[in-house]
Amino acid sequence: MVGGMSDVAIGLVCIAGFFGIGLSGAVLGRLRIATPIVYGASFVVALAAVALALGVLLGEAPPSMVVLPIGLPGTGAHFRLDTLSAFFVLVVDLGAAAASFYGIGYGRHEPEPARVLPFYGAFLAGMNLVLLAADAFTFLLSWEFMSLASWALVVVHHRESASIRAGLLYLLMASFGTLCLLLAFGLLAGPGAAIGGTAGFDHLTFAHMRASPPAEIFAALATVLALLGAGSKAGLMPLHVWLPLAHPAAPSHVSALLSGVMTKVGVYAFVRIVFDVAGNIDPWSGLVVVIAGGTTAVMGVLYAVMQRDLKRLLAYSTVENVGIVFIGLGLALAFRAAGQGPAAALALAAAFLHVLNHSLFKGLLFFGAGAVLTATGERDTEKLGGLVHTMPHTAVVVLIGCMSIAALPPLNGFVSEWLTFQAILMSPQLPQWGLKFAVPVVGALLALAAALAGACFVKAYGIVFLGRPRTPAAAGAHEVDGFSLAAMTALATLCVLIGILPGVVIDMLAPLTRDLAGSALPAQVEVPWLSVVPIAQSRSSYNGLVVFAFLFCAALMAALAVHRLASKTTRKSPPWDCGYPLPSPRTQYSSASFAMPIRRVFGSVVFGLTERVDMPRPGDTRAGHFRYRLRDPAWRFAYGPLARFVVRGAQHLNRLQFLTIRRYLALVFAALVVLMLVVAAWR
Amino acid sequence: MAAGTSTFLFDIAHLLAGGVLVLSLMLLVQDRLTAVINVFALQAVVLALSVGWQSLVQGAPHLLVTALITLLAKALIIPTALHRIVRKLDVHREIERVIGGGPTMLAGLGLVALSILVVHPVVETADPVAREDFAFALAVVLLGLLMMITRRNAVSQVVGFMSLENGLILAATGAKGMPLVVEVSVAFSVLIAFIVFGVFVFRIRERFDTVDVNVLERFRGEQREHL
Numbered sequence: 061m062v063g064g065m066s067d068v069a070i071g072l073v074c075i076a077g078f079f080g081i082g083l084s085g086a087v088l089g090r091l092r093i094a095t096p097i098v099y100g101a102s103f104v105v106a107l108a109a110v111a112l113a114l115g116v117l118l119g120e121a122p123p124s125m126v127v128l129p130i131g132l133p134g135t136g137a138h139f140r141l142d143t144l145s146a147f148f149v150l151v152v153d154l155g156a157a158a159a160s161f162y163g164i165g166y167g168r169h170e171p172e173p174a175r176v177l178p179f180y181g182a183f184l185a186g187m188n189l190v191l192l193a194a195d196a197f198t199f200l201l202s203w204e205f206m207s208l209a210s211w212a213l214v215v216v217h218h219r220e221s222a223s224i225r226a227g228l229l230y231l232l233m234a235s236f237g238t239l240c241l242l243l244a245f246g247l248l249a250g251p252g253a254a255i256g257g258t259a260g261f262d263h264l265t266f267a268h269m270r271a272s273p274p275a276e277i278f279a280a281l282a283t284v285l286a287l288l289g290a291g292s293k294a295g296l297m298p299l300h301v302w303l304p305l306a307h308p309a310a311p312s313h314v315s316a317l318l319s320g321v322m323t324k325v326g327v328y329a330f331v332r333i334v335f336d337v338a339g340n341i342d343p344w345s346g347l348v349v350v351i352a353g354g355t356t357a358v359m360g361v362l363y364a365v366m367q368r369d370l371k372r373l374l375a376y377s378t379v380e381n382v383g384i385v386f387i388g389l390g391l392a393l394a395f396r397a398a399g400q401g402p403a404a405a406l407a408l409a410a411a412f413l414h415v416l417n418h419s420l421f422k423g424l425l426f427f428g429a430g431a432v433l434t435a436t437g438e439r440d441t442e443k444l445g446g447l448v449h450t451m452p453h454t455a456v457v458v459l460i461g462c463m464s465i466a467a468l469p470p471l472n473g474f475v476s477e478w479l480t481f482q483a484i485l486m487s488p489q490l491p492q493w494g495l496k497f498a499v500p501v502v503g504a505l506l507a508l509a510a511a512l513a514g515a516c517f518v519k520a521y522g523i524v525f526l527g528r529p530r531t532p533a534a535a536g537a538h539e540v541d542g543f544s545l546a547a548m549t550a551l552a553t554l555c556v557l558i559g560i561l562p563g564v565v566i567d568m569l570a571p572l573t574r575d576l577a578g579s580a581l582p583a584q585v586e587v588p589w590l591s592v593v594p595i596a597q598s599r600s601s602y603n604g605l606v607v608f609a610f611l612f613c614a615a616l617m618a619a620l621a622v623h624r625l626a627s628k629t630t631r632k633s634p635p636w637d638c639g640y641p642l643p644s645p646r647t648q649y650s651s652a653s654f655a656m657p658i659r660r661v662f663g664s665v666v667f668g669l670t671e672r673v674d675m676p677r678p679g680d681t682r683a684g685h686f687r688y689r690l691r692d693p694a695w696r697f698a699y700g701p702l703a704r705f706v707v708r709g710a711q712h713l714n715r716l717q718f719l720t721i722r723r724y725l726a727l728v729f730a731a732l733v734v735l736m737l738v739v740a741a742w743r
Numbered sequence: 744m745a746a747g748t749s750t751f752l753f754d755i756a757h758l759l760a761g762g763v764l765v766l767s768l769m770l771l772v773q774d775r776l777t778a779v780i781n782v783f784a785l786q787a788v789v790l791a792l793s794v795g796w797q798s799l800v801q802g803a804p805h806l807l808v809t810a811l812i813t814l815l816a817k818a819l820i821i822p823t824a825l826h827r828i829v830r831k832l833d834v835h836r837e838i839e840r841v842i843g844g845g846p847t848m849l850a851g852l853g854l855v856a857l858s859i860l861v862v863h864p865v866v867e868t869a870d871p872v873a874r875e876d877f878a879f880a881l882a883v884v885l886l887g888l889l890m891m892i893t894r895r896n897a898v899s900q901v902v903g904f905m906s907l908e909n910g911l912i913l914a915a916t917g918a919k920g921m922p923l924v925v926e927v928s929v930a931f932s933v934l935i936a937f938i939v940f941g942v943f944v945f946r947i948r949e950r951f952d953t954v955d956v957n958v959l960e961r962f963r964g965e966q967r968e969h970l
Binding site for chain 2 (some may be wrong): 331722725726728732733735736739741
């Protein structure tokens with residue numbers, strides 16, 4: 061509490077601030093000065109929200125409520141700030157602060173800032189509103205507001221048809237997701253909500269849903285609906301199709317928010333509904349969530365490896381990371397249903413830590429992609445290369461981001477994935493035999509995903525920053541402005557810090573896991589030497605500091621040895637040409653050729669790969685061609701048939717447009733008669 | 744009121760409402776436009792009688808106003824005007840029908856049975872006069888609609904619409920306590936609709952030399968198959 065205001069009231073003031081920023085963006089939009097004002101103000105407000113969230117988390121403040129006399133008549137709009145909300149407010153606003161600071165520099169290159177600025181503030185306000193909402197109506201309203209604001213940001217570059225198509229797909233998926241959430245809330249509110257009026261509206265508050273948990277079958281159904289609804293926002297397979305199209309379409313700092321932060325709001329919705337509101341869920345729902353997470357992780361990263369568009373690669377990698385988070389959440393559900401509090405707390409802590417970590421390094425990597433885009437005008441990895449020479453600072457921070465996301469110790473990505481593995485290793489404790497067998501399989505999937513993520517980011521970093529420039533645009537790159545660099549450096553620092561000192565963050569998560577799983581991990585700060593001991597010292601422990609110290613010393617000694625022992629004379633000679641007489645940049649590994657082994661291995665089943673080689677006959681001087689095409693199974697098996705069905709149905713219905721007046725009348729008449737027949741037969 | 748008187752009152756109300764329905768069925772199978780208009784005028788007269796009788800039974804003098812409006816507007820003004828239109832347009836010869844008389848009649852009978860089946864269980868608790876009245880009224884509405892979709896001449900479509908409206912008045916007067924303003928406004932709107940229709944029919948005629956709506960549809964390019 062500050063100055064008599066409850067925490068949630070301060071949160072609402074921050075949201076009002078974001079709304080105000082959106083408004084000022086709409087008013088000032090066309091002025092040059094608007095960009096730094098809007099992003100600077102967003103940065104300040106986001107930092108305030110971060111401070112608020114940290115205060116609630118570290119002070120373990122009790123949940124604070126506020127009811128505003130807007131929204132449903134008689135019931136009002138309920139807002140509540142508990143530890144779960146506070147943690148996600150922290151994630152969202154940390155990302156928002158970084159993106160805003162980055163935007164001060166990056167936003168200058170935006171051709172039409174008036175299309176971005178108003179929606180930027182509105183988008184941030186919408187995400188925070190979702191996190192504070194404490195009744196179904198307010199939640200869904202804020203959810204839709206967030207979706208619409210982010211849609212407006214996706215179609216900023218509305219003259220590119222790809223943007224418009226991505227926006228349309230996003231709208232469709234968002235409405236589907238909201239529909240699922242609406243149904244889930246309907247199930248949780250129970251039949252009491254149908255009476256209408258104030259008494260019925262009261263059933264829509266989360267407090268009421270918590271107090272009267274639904275029957276087990278409805279709770280399970282609500283879990284599945286929440287998985288679909290929240291999963292469509294977070295990017296679970298096969299609802300992920302809009303992410304790789306929509307996230308890259310927005311300006312880069314907004315892409316960072318969409319990919320790093322808004323997907324987390326989807327995760328929040330799932331946790332809020334399933335862990336908090338729905339009451340006890342049977343363990344098999346946990347298995348569904350775990351399997352969904354496992355497939356999402358592997359498929360997401362497989363598609364990420366195949367991409368040549370840098371931002372699209374990052375979007376697919378988001379799909380993978382959301383899968384990892386959902387593995388943790390599903391495990392937590394299963395453990396909680398089995399009454400194993402400590403194991404559930406471990407799985408939850410792993411999921412939440414990965415939520416925080418992913419928002420940091422995905423933000424950093426999208427900023428890096430934005431920096432590359434500013435410097436070269438290219439997103440296509442096949443046209444980049446050698447940027448480490450022209451953009452040394454960016455190259456270093458992006459390297460840290462890539463190492464984090466590839467889960468290399470001592471960085472933060474390793475800690476959360478390691479914790480997830482620890483939770484998977486607890487699965488023999490589960491009472492159900494099916495789960496005992498299924499969870500290790502998902503563990504294998506997770507291991508595969510982690511390895512492929514390594515390959516994916518070796519490719520992304522290697523092709524973009526190493527080697528020689530593939531085009532003049534890449535060769536003429538220049539380092540980006542100070543604001544962008546500062547934002548990226550701050551995120552990279554956080555990645556390293558959390559990697560070395562994960563205990564601090566894990567302890568911060570203790571009140572959350574205590575609320576949601578009834579148990580918490582042992583306090584990590586008291587463990588000597590800053591180790592992380594999730595269950596018991598005899599079982600497993602990890603010490604980021606030691607790993608960091610070892611790596612640092614080893615690298616230092618190697619560097620010293622090389623510099624001391626190597627000859628100082630510089631020798632210039634033609635580079636080893638590996639049999640290629642022409643030292644062209646084309647002789648380097650390309651993005652597609654790097655991914656080729658993986659493409660071949662998984663080609664037929666996962667990618668639906670078709671390859672065509674067009675080799676000129678000997679003596680023919682035309683160029684040879686090699687073409688390949690991948691088809692996402694989600695499109696092949698789910699959306700393709702669905703789209704064809706809808707189009708065919710629409711074509712049939714289209715005839716209704718051209719009937720004669722008498723036929724219209726006849727249709728009305730027939731409908732009336734049929735309805736009357738139904739009424740007559742019903743009795 | 745004695746039981747015998749009640750039965751008698753009921754029988755008369757029933758007879759008049761049934762008369763409106765029978766005239767609706769007759770309307771369905773009339774071949775000539777003049778006959779269509781005459782039957783329509785007769786239906787309006789019977790309807791006016793029925794409304795007058797209801798006014799007597801219910802002790803509601805304002806229903807007499809409704810009866811008077813019906814008699815004046817629907818039994819006199821509109822039929823006279825329609826006759827003039829038909830003479831002026833020179834279409835008082837035989838009209839062609841979409842479906843033959845037999846099937847149309849059968850469909851009409853089916854609709855009457857259906858409306859009785861639907862209405863009877865719904866208004867079980869209402870008093871028997873209103874109950875029969877509603878069944879007949881719904882049947883008249885449905886028959887009017889049927890007439891509108893089986894005819895292709897604009898004038899007979901207008902008559903179908905007007906007879907549909909007769910069914911509405913029948914229903915409105917059968918229920919107790921329907922305020923006068925409702926009936927007045929319904930009657931007024933019908934008059935307006937009639938004027939609009941009339942103007943339209945002349946416009947159609949001016950432009951296409953016919954009042955067959957199929958020609959209109961062909962002109963709009965929406966005719967897919969000839970009926």
